[in-house]
Amino acid sequence: MKLMEHLYAYPWRGRGNNCNSYLVTGEKTVLIDPGHIHNEWGERCLDTLVRRLSEDGFSLEQVDLILCTHGHPDHVEAASVIKEKSGAQVALHREDEPIIAEIERYFGSAAGQAKAALKPNIYLQEGDLDLGEGAEQIRVIHTPGHSPGSVCFLLPRLKVLISGDTVFENSIGRSDLPGGDMATLGRSIDKLAALQDVELLLPGHMGFVSGAEDVRRNFERIKYFFF
Ligand SMILES: [Zn+2]
Numbered sequence: 274m275k276l277m278e279h280l281y282a283y284p285w286r287g288r289g290n291n292c293n294s295y296l297v298t299g300e301k302t303v304l305i306d307p308g309h310i311h312n313e314w315g316e317r318c319l320d321t322l323v324r325r326l327s328e329d330g331f332s333l334e335q336v337d338l339i340l341c342t343h344g345h346p347d348h349v350e351a352a353s354v355i356k357e358k359s360g361a362q363v364a365l366h367r368e369d370e371p372i373i374a375e376i377e378r379y380f381g382s383a384a385g386q387a388k389a390a391l392k393p394n395i396y397l398q399e400g401d402l403d404l405g406e407g408a409e410q411i412r413v414i415h416t417p418g419h420s421p422g423s424v425c426f427l428l429p430r431l432k433v434l435i436s437g438d439t440v441f442e443n444s445i446g447r448s449d450l451p452g453g454d455m456a457t458l459g460r461s462i463d464k465l466a467a468l469q470d471v472e473l474l475l476p477g478h479m480g481f482v483s484g485a486e487d488v489r490r491n492f493e494r495i496k497y498f499f500f
Protein backbone atom coordinates (compact mmCIF):
# COMPACT_ATOMS: atom_id res chain seq x y z
CA MET A 274 0.00 0.00 0.00
CA LYS A 275 1.54 3.29 -1.15
CA LEU A 276 1.58 5.96 1.56
CA MET A 277 3.53 8.57 -0.37
CA GLU A 278 6.30 8.83 -2.93
CA HIS A 279 9.10 6.45 -1.81
CA LEU A 280 7.12 4.91 1.07
CA TYR A 281 4.89 1.84 1.19
CA ALA A 282 3.24 0.19 4.21
CA TYR A 283 2.19 -3.41 4.76
CA PRO A 284 0.22 -3.38 8.00
CA TRP A 285 -0.44 -6.86 9.35
CA ARG A 286 -4.11 -7.79 9.29
CA GLY A 287 -4.06 -11.47 10.25
CA ARG A 288 -5.48 -13.17 13.35
CA GLY A 289 -2.18 -14.08 14.98
CA ASN A 290 0.83 -11.91 15.72
CA ASN A 291 3.12 -10.38 13.12
CA CYS A 292 4.58 -6.91 12.64
CA ASN A 293 3.78 -4.15 10.18
CA SER A 294 6.38 -4.01 7.40
CA TYR A 295 7.46 -0.91 5.50
CA LEU A 296 9.25 -0.39 2.19
CA VAL A 297 11.34 2.68 1.38
CA THR A 298 12.11 3.02 -2.32
CA GLY A 299 14.35 5.21 -4.45
CA GLU A 300 17.96 4.54 -5.41
CA LYS A 301 17.94 1.81 -2.75
CA THR A 302 15.06 -0.50 -1.86
CA VAL A 303 14.89 -0.82 1.90
CA LEU A 304 12.56 -3.25 3.68
CA ILE A 305 11.92 -2.41 7.33
CA ASP A 306 10.90 -5.30 9.63
CA PRO A 307 10.09 -8.20 7.27
CA GLY A 308 8.24 -10.03 10.08
CA HIS A 309 7.48 -13.71 10.64
CA ILE A 310 7.73 -16.49 8.09
CA HIS A 311 4.79 -18.20 9.85
CA ASN A 312 3.18 -17.06 13.07
CA GLU A 313 1.70 -18.98 16.02
CA TRP A 314 -1.58 -19.47 14.10
CA GLY A 315 0.27 -20.98 11.16
CA GLU A 316 -0.54 -17.95 9.02
CA ARG A 317 1.90 -17.57 6.14
CA CYS A 318 3.13 -14.10 6.99
CA LEU A 319 6.00 -13.95 4.51
CA ASP A 320 3.83 -15.25 1.63
CA THR A 321 1.32 -12.53 2.45
CA LEU A 322 4.04 -9.87 2.39
CA VAL A 323 5.37 -11.17 -0.94
CA ARG A 324 1.88 -11.04 -2.46
CA ARG A 325 1.22 -7.52 -1.23
CA LEU A 326 4.63 -6.30 -2.40
CA SER A 327 3.94 -7.73 -5.85
CA GLU A 328 0.57 -5.93 -5.99
CA ASP A 329 2.63 -2.73 -5.70
CA GLY A 330 5.12 -3.92 -8.32
CA PHE A 331 7.91 -5.07 -6.00
CA SER A 332 9.64 -8.38 -5.37
CA LEU A 333 11.94 -9.64 -2.63
CA GLU A 334 14.76 -9.89 -5.18
CA GLN A 335 14.81 -6.09 -5.43
CA VAL A 336 15.50 -5.55 -1.74
CA ASP A 337 18.97 -4.04 -1.12
CA LEU A 338 18.77 -3.62 2.63
CA ILE A 339 16.69 -5.06 5.46
CA LEU A 340 16.47 -2.79 8.48
CA CYS A 341 15.35 -4.35 11.76
CA THR A 342 13.85 -2.15 14.47
CA HIS A 343 14.85 -4.90 16.95
CA GLY A 344 15.62 -8.61 17.20
CA HIS A 345 12.23 -10.13 18.08
CA PRO A 346 11.11 -12.95 15.76
CA ASP A 347 7.83 -11.26 14.79
CA HIS A 348 10.01 -8.57 13.17
CA VAL A 349 13.09 -10.40 11.88
CA GLU A 350 12.29 -14.07 11.30
CA ALA A 351 11.87 -13.66 7.52
CA ALA A 352 15.07 -11.62 7.17
CA SER A 353 17.31 -14.62 6.53
CA VAL A 354 15.05 -15.98 3.76
CA ILE A 355 14.90 -12.61 2.03
CA LYS A 356 18.65 -12.15 2.43
CA GLU A 357 19.17 -15.46 0.63
CA LYS A 358 16.82 -14.53 -2.24
CA SER A 359 18.02 -10.99 -2.79
CA GLY A 360 21.54 -10.82 -1.39
CA ALA A 361 20.26 -7.93 0.74
CA GLN A 362 22.26 -6.71 3.67
CA VAL A 363 20.64 -7.14 7.10
CA ALA A 364 21.07 -4.40 9.67
CA LEU A 365 20.34 -4.68 13.39
CA HIS A 366 21.60 -2.92 16.50
CA ARG A 367 24.44 -4.91 18.08
CA GLU A 368 22.77 -4.98 21.49
CA ASP A 369 19.88 -7.05 20.13
CA GLU A 370 22.04 -9.86 18.79
CA PRO A 371 22.06 -11.78 22.12
CA ILE A 372 18.31 -11.10 22.46
CA ILE A 373 17.58 -13.28 19.44
CA ALA A 374 18.80 -16.29 21.41
CA GLU A 375 17.25 -15.31 24.74
CA ILE A 376 13.83 -14.65 23.30
CA GLU A 377 13.49 -18.24 22.12
CA ARG A 378 11.84 -19.48 25.29
CA TYR A 379 9.21 -16.74 25.01
CA PHE A 380 8.28 -17.31 21.41
CA GLY A 381 8.87 -21.04 20.88
CA SER A 382 10.38 -22.81 17.92
CA ALA A 383 9.82 -20.05 15.35
CA ALA A 384 12.41 -18.01 17.21
CA GLY A 385 14.80 -20.96 17.01
CA GLN A 386 14.86 -20.66 13.24
CA ALA A 387 15.51 -16.94 13.44
CA LYS A 388 18.32 -17.52 15.92
CA ALA A 389 20.00 -20.05 13.67
CA ALA A 390 19.74 -18.04 10.51
CA LEU A 391 19.81 -14.32 11.26
CA LYS A 392 23.28 -12.90 10.90
CA PRO A 393 23.34 -9.14 10.52
CA ASN A 394 26.01 -7.78 8.15
CA ILE A 395 25.57 -4.26 9.47
CA TYR A 396 25.29 -3.05 13.04
CA LEU A 397 23.03 -0.04 13.36
CA GLN A 398 24.17 2.99 15.32
CA GLU A 399 22.58 6.30 16.15
CA GLY A 400 22.86 8.65 13.18
CA ASP A 401 22.17 8.92 9.46
CA LEU A 402 22.53 5.80 7.30
CA ASP A 403 24.85 6.23 4.36
CA LEU A 404 22.78 4.78 1.53
CA GLY A 405 24.51 6.71 -1.22
CA GLU A 406 23.51 9.43 -3.64
CA GLY A 407 19.80 9.73 -4.38
CA ALA A 408 18.60 7.31 -1.71
CA GLU A 409 15.91 8.37 0.74
CA GLN A 410 17.46 9.75 3.91
CA ILE A 411 17.05 7.46 6.94
CA ARG A 412 18.19 8.37 10.46
CA VAL A 413 18.65 5.72 13.14
CA ILE A 414 17.53 6.64 16.64
CA HIS A 415 18.56 4.23 19.40
CA THR A 416 15.53 3.73 21.66
CA PRO A 417 16.27 0.95 24.18
CA GLY A 418 13.62 -0.19 26.66
CA HIS A 419 11.48 -2.70 24.76
CA SER A 420 14.80 -4.42 24.00
CA PRO A 421 18.34 -3.10 24.50
CA GLY A 422 18.98 -2.71 20.78
CA SER A 423 15.59 -1.28 19.75
CA VAL A 424 15.86 1.52 17.21
CA CYS A 425 13.43 3.80 15.40
CA PHE A 426 13.88 5.09 11.86
CA LEU A 427 13.25 8.74 11.07
CA LEU A 428 12.71 9.73 7.43
CA PRO A 429 13.34 13.47 7.76
CA ARG A 430 12.37 14.48 4.23
CA LEU A 431 9.07 12.59 4.45
CA LYS A 432 8.49 13.63 8.11
CA VAL A 433 7.85 9.99 9.03
CA LEU A 434 8.87 8.07 12.15
CA ILE A 435 8.92 4.26 12.03
CA SER A 436 8.76 3.34 15.69
CA GLY A 437 8.99 -0.47 15.94
CA ASP A 438 7.73 -1.72 19.32
CA THR A 439 8.80 1.40 21.22
CA VAL A 440 5.64 3.47 20.61
CA PHE A 441 2.22 2.51 19.24
CA GLU A 442 -1.03 4.36 18.76
CA ASN A 443 -2.08 4.99 22.39
CA SER A 444 0.35 2.43 23.74
CA ILE A 445 3.96 1.41 24.31
CA GLY A 446 6.01 -1.74 23.87
CA ARG A 447 6.38 -4.38 26.60
CA SER A 448 9.34 -3.95 28.89
CA ASP A 449 9.13 -7.41 30.55
CA LEU A 450 10.92 -9.38 27.81
CA PRO A 451 14.67 -10.14 28.04
CA GLY A 452 16.71 -6.95 28.18
CA GLY A 453 13.60 -4.78 28.56
CA ASP A 454 13.41 -1.94 31.07
CA MET A 455 10.50 0.42 31.75
CA ALA A 456 12.55 3.43 32.94
CA THR A 457 14.82 3.14 29.89
CA LEU A 458 11.75 2.90 27.66
CA GLY A 459 10.42 6.11 29.23
CA ARG A 460 13.65 7.95 28.41
CA SER A 461 13.55 6.65 24.83
CA ILE A 462 9.97 7.85 24.43
CA ASP A 463 11.00 11.29 25.72
CA LYS A 464 13.71 11.32 23.06
CA LEU A 465 11.15 10.55 20.33
CA ALA A 466 8.59 13.02 21.68
CA ALA A 467 11.22 15.77 21.38
CA LEU A 468 11.63 15.21 17.62
CA GLN A 469 10.33 18.09 15.57
CA ASP A 470 8.48 17.69 12.33
CA VAL A 471 7.00 14.19 12.55
CA GLU A 472 3.74 14.11 10.62
CA LEU A 473 3.25 10.36 10.44
CA LEU A 474 4.00 7.73 13.07
CA LEU A 475 4.27 4.19 11.71
CA PRO A 476 4.47 1.65 14.56
CA GLY A 477 5.49 -1.99 14.48
CA HIS A 478 1.95 -3.15 15.30
CA MET A 479 -1.59 -1.80 14.97
CA GLY A 480 -2.59 1.52 13.44
CA PHE A 481 -0.76 4.63 12.25
CA VAL A 482 -0.96 8.09 13.77
CA SER A 483 -1.18 10.82 11.14
CA GLY A 484 -0.87 14.55 11.44
CA ALA A 485 1.76 16.43 13.47
CA GLU A 486 -0.81 17.42 16.10
CA ASP A 487 -2.07 13.84 16.56
CA VAL A 488 1.49 12.53 16.81
CA ARG A 489 2.22 15.10 19.51
CA ARG A 490 -1.00 14.24 21.40
CA ASN A 491 -0.20 10.51 21.14
CA PHE A 492 3.12 11.10 22.94
CA GLU A 493 1.35 13.22 25.56
CA ARG A 494 -1.28 10.54 26.26
CA ILE A 495 1.37 7.84 26.51
CA LYS A 496 3.43 9.85 28.97
CA TYR A 497 0.31 10.52 31.02
CA PHE A 498 -0.92 6.92 31.15
CA PHE A 499 2.30 4.94 31.41
CA PHE A 500 4.89 7.09 33.18
ZN1 LIG B 1 9.22 -6.67 20.02
Ligand SMILES: [Zn+2]
Binds near residue numbers: 292477
Ligand atom coordinates in the same frame (compact mmCIF):
# COMPACT_ATOMS: atom_id res chain seq x y z
ZN1 LIG C 1 6.60 -6.76 17.79
